[in-house]
Amino acid sequence: MRAIPYRVPLRSTMNSALGAMSQSEYGLVRLETDDGLEGLGEISLIWHGDGASLCDLVNEVVGPAVVGFDLFDYSRIMAAVHASLKFGRHSLTAAAAVDMAVLDAQGKYLGQPVMNLLGGAAADRILLTMSLSIASPEEAVAEAHRYRESGFRVVKVKAGRDHDRTVATVKALNAEFGSDLGVRVDLNMACVTAKEALGTIRRLEEFGVLSVEQPLAPDDLAGLAFLRQHTVLPIMVDESVWGPVDAREVILAGAADIINIYVAESGGIRPAKLIADLAELNHIGVAIGSMPETGVGTAAAAHLGFSMPKLEHPSDVAGVLYHADDVVVSNLVFDGGYIYPPTAPGLGVAIDEEKLSAFAIRR
Ligand SMILES: [Mg+2]
Secondary structure, three states, X not given: OEEEEEEEEEEEEEEEOOEEEEEEEEEEEEEEOOOXXXXXXXXXXXXXXXXXXXXXXXXXXXHXXXXXXXXXXXXXXXXXXXXXXXXXHHHXXXXXXXXXXXXXXXXXXXXXXXXXXXOXXXXXXXXXXXXXXXXXXXXXXXXXXXXXXXXXXXXXXXXXXXXXXXXXXXXXXXXXXXXXXXXXXXXXOOOOOHHHHXXXXXXXXXXXXXXXXXXXXXXXXXXXXXXXXXXXXXXEEOOOOOOHHHHHHHHHHOOOOEEEEOHHHHOOHHHHHHHHHHHHHOOOEEEEOOOOOOHHHHHHHHHHHHHOOOOOOXXXXXXXXXXXXXXXXXXXXXXXXXXXXXOOOEOOEEEOHHHHHHHEOOO
């Protein structure tokens, strides 16, 4: 197993509460088996600077720990991975890449798409969301028009600390598109107190937004539970939930109507599916979030999404669409604001060696 850090450009600069991003810096994990199969995984992490160091971790520690296992010893492989990783949430994204690579190789061996190893497709298509960069209401409407014209039916308004601008943007989108465009709002932890958040959320109620994402800090579960009880709008958590343990805490605290699930943050496709199963058992909704991923990570999110028992909320299974280029060729099918089930064996992506060589980060 080896990991290669790479950097690919985004189509345009994305402004969010996390800052301005113009490229993604991730790692590609290549797993080789004795009979010549290759499995691919992606280390996607939005926080810059960690992608490369996580590749070192895979090359020096995680890779050697999994040599010699049978490809179908998934549980033992992942136990060895977690035992070898240093403590810290960011290393979950390296574990996720191993999970993807193992499942990809298993699918190729069996001639089956990864979703068929997870129960098969539970849906015919997944409704997508595209995120609008933080901008003036007029610029947001113009960007939303571009998405609507290319078929998308739901956009996500990324909010900063300026609540008046967030409300004005949602109002402008509502006036322009009405029910022809679904609108989600992602506050990305922009509010300090639950009362501050409630003031903004109440102003959004009349526009019928589909969900209000992460208004408060990740650990303010009491505040999130308060909000959930004081607004009709669904409260979604994102930063509050990385892995299944976080999901359990959120569910026990009554802190969310919807959990936004990431393959990378969960530690892989299988732990992400566990979150979806936990949510369904507790009548909590789920969506899939995005870093945004490039080809391998987007495919992993797609296989996860189709295998989920109930993915009713529009999801960000479209990371590749934000990127101007990629290190792999993927045959994901996007049409009319939806993504359709992948049919090729494994994750259904193949390395483009020339692009990988061009985009690899050399240190
Ligand atoms: Mg979010």
